Amino acid sequence: TAQELALPVGVTLDRFIMHSQSAFPYATGELSQLLRDIALAGKIINREINRAGLVDIAGANGTENVQGENQQKLDIVANIRFIRALKNGGEVCAILSEEDEDIIHTGNNHGKYVVAMDPLDGSSNIDVNVSIGTIFSIYRRVTLISEPASMADFLQGGRKQIAAGYILYGSSTMLVYSTGDGVNGFTYDHSLGEFILSHKNICSPAHGNIYSVNEGHYNSYPPFVKNYISHCKSKSYSGRYIGSLVGDFHRNLLKGGVYLYPSTKTDPKGKLRLLYECYPLAFIAEKSGGKASDGFGNILDIIPDSFHQRSPIYIGSAEMVKDVIKL
Ligand code: AHM
Ligand code: MG
Numbered sequence: 001t002a003q004e005l006a007l008p009v010g011v012t013l014d015r016f017i018m019h020s021q022s023a024f025p026y027a028t029g030e031l032s033q034l035l036r037d038i039a040l041a042g043k044i045i046n047r048e049i050n051r052a053g054l055v056d057i058a059g060a061n062g063t064e065n066v067q068g069e070n071q072q073k074l075d076i077v078a079n080i081r082f083i084r085a086l087k088n089g090g091e092v093c094a095i096l097s098e099e100d101e102d103i104i105h106t107g108n109n110h111g112k113y114v115v116a117m118d119p120l121d122g123s124s125n126i127d128v129n130v131s132i133g134t135i136f137s138i139y140r141r142v143t144l145i146s147e148p149a150s151m152a153d154f155l156q157g158g159r160k161q162i163a164a165g166y167i168l169y170g171s172s173t174m175l176v177y178s179t180g181d182g183v184n185g186f187t188y189d190h191s192l193g194e195f196i197l198s199h200k201n202i203c204s205p206a207h208g209n210i211y212s213v214n215e216g217h218y219n220s221y222p223p224f225v226k227n228y229i230s231h232c233k234s235k236s237y238s239g240r241y242i243g244s245l246v247g248d249f250h251r252n253l254l255k256g257g258v259y260l261y262p263s264t265k266t267d268p269k270g271k272l273r274l275l276y277e278c279y280p281l282a283f284i285a286e287k288s289g290g291k292a293s294d295g296f297g298n299i300l301d302i303i304p305d306s307f308h309q310r311s312p313i314y315i316g317s318a319e320m321v322k323d324v325i326k327l
Contacts, residue, residue, distance in 0.1 A: 001181050005201060013039055013175065013186045013195035020179065030091045031138070031163065034113055035177065037089035038136055039186075039195055041082045042167040042175055045120065045134065046188060048077050049169050053129065074127075075099065078120035078134065086115060093141060094149030096307055098276055103154065103307070109146050113162075114139050114153045116276040122244030131170040133246025137280040138163040154275060154307060158300035164280035166246045176202070176250065178287040199254075204290035207319045208256020209237045212248040220265040224295070227327040228260070245272065249281050249315065253288060258320035262295070263312045270312035274304055278313050291321040 003023040007016060017032045052074055079099040086092045086106060093111035095104045098118040115138055122132040140162055141153045165177025173188035175195050185199030211232040218226065232239075240257070242248050248259050261270045272278055282292035282299035292299040292315040302311060314324045 004182060004184065007197065007200075009197050009200050011197050013197070016184070016186070016197050030112055031179070033089060034086075034091040034115075034138065035163070035179075037085050037091070038115075038165075038167075039175055041085035042134060042173070042195075043188065043193065044081045044085070045078045045167070046169055046173045048074060048081070049132070052126075075120040075123060082117060082119045082134070094153065096154050096275060098273060098308075101308075103149065103151075105148055109148055112140055112145065114141050114149055116154055116279075118273070118276045121246055121277065122242070125242065125244050131168060131242060131244050131247035133169060133244060133250075134167040135246060135276055135280050136165060137161050137276055137283070151307075155304045157303055158274075158279040158282055161279060161283050164283040166250070166280065166284070168246045168250050170247055170250075174198070174250070176253075176284065178284055180287065183284055183288040202253060202288050204253050204285060204288040205256030205317055206289070208252065208258070208317045209235065210240050210252055210255060210257030211237050211260070211320075212239070212241045212252060212257060212316075213260040213262075214241060214243070215239070217262075217264050221262045222295070224324070224327045225260060225262045228324045231323065231327060245277060245281070249284075252316040253284070253290065256317045256320075258314065258316035258324065260324065261313050267310070269310040272310060272313055274299075274302060274309050274311045275307060278302075278311050278315075281315060282313075285315050289318060290316055291318040292316075293321055293325055295325065 001023045003019050007019055017035055021027050021032045079097055090108050091111050092106055092113050092115050093109055094114045096116040117136040119134055121135055125132050139156050143150050143153055163179040168174045174185055176185040183202040186195035187198040189196050261272050263270050278299050285292045294311050314321050
């Protein structure tokens with residue numbers, strides 16, 4: 001919004017959110033509060049991740065925290081923390097998480113929003129001190145307020161997201177999100193305990209020279225993906241693949257590049273989950289000028305039918321995604 005663009009880098013997330021809300025005089029402030037809850041959960045998870053290497057030592061010493069969570073795996077801890085933050089916030093009536101089969105009712109049936117999330121993505125990188133991330137997607141509920149949320153609230157489709165984003169726990173911790181009008185990035189300042197606006201109005205480069213794909217599965221990719229990989233090699237593009245979707249996506253968003261998770265012979269729908277991996281990143285891609293496709297059409301136009309369904313995804317710089325499909 002014009003309000004957001006008027007703010008200089010260096011302002012805090014709180015100030016930014018307050019400012020954005022002022023563009024909508026009738027807004028109740030609940031979405032703003034929900035975004036603050038997500039940022040708080042991000043700070044807590046950031047703290048847990050930073051001491052991850054010490055967890056076993058703490059456990060061996062018998063020093064557990066009050067919840068006795070020391071021994072738990074980080075993705076489980078992140079899930080618990082996120083759910084707790086969203087329950088305490090009060091704006092969310094239900095949550096869908098990668099970690100839980102069914103939706104989680106927060107008990108706040110008056111909450112206007114539902115959140116689909118992957119609390120800690122990049123499972124193969126969690127225990128080895130490599131970047132990982134949180135992904136979230138927010139919808140306004142379609143069921144009656146004061147009644148429990150239902151499947152319909154989560155299966156509205158990608159176009160109905162009202163906000164989405166991710167937190168990257170990398171060399172620094174960053175929150176990147178959009179409420180539909182531009183994408184902004186905030187870097188966590190540990191000494192202040194605040195997210196600070198550092199990447200204002202992020203615009204995805206139309207083209208780039210990075211491709212991110214797990215080439216180990218090359219033999220089982222569809223022909224157009226093989227063709228595209230050959231095309232990247234003929235152009236001497238750089239291959240960059242962390243194996244953490246948030247990190248790979250974020251790099252390509254800033255530098256220009258494309259991330260591919262194709263269908264394979266054994267997994268015709270690919271690996272990534274539509275509701276809390278593909279939709280939210282497709283939303284960020286599109287709001288920053290990039291693109292996301294499943295090879296047939298726009299990711300955001302896929303009509304969902306179940307909570308944990310998967311989709312192939314080709315996402316990043318608009319021209320590169322077009323090239324993948326063209327081939
Ligand atoms: P996860 O939800 O179990 O963490 O899996 C998702 C991750 C993505 O972050 C990453 O891009 C991809 O899986 C890597 O998969 P692969 O090891 O098959 O290349
Ligand atoms: Mg995941």
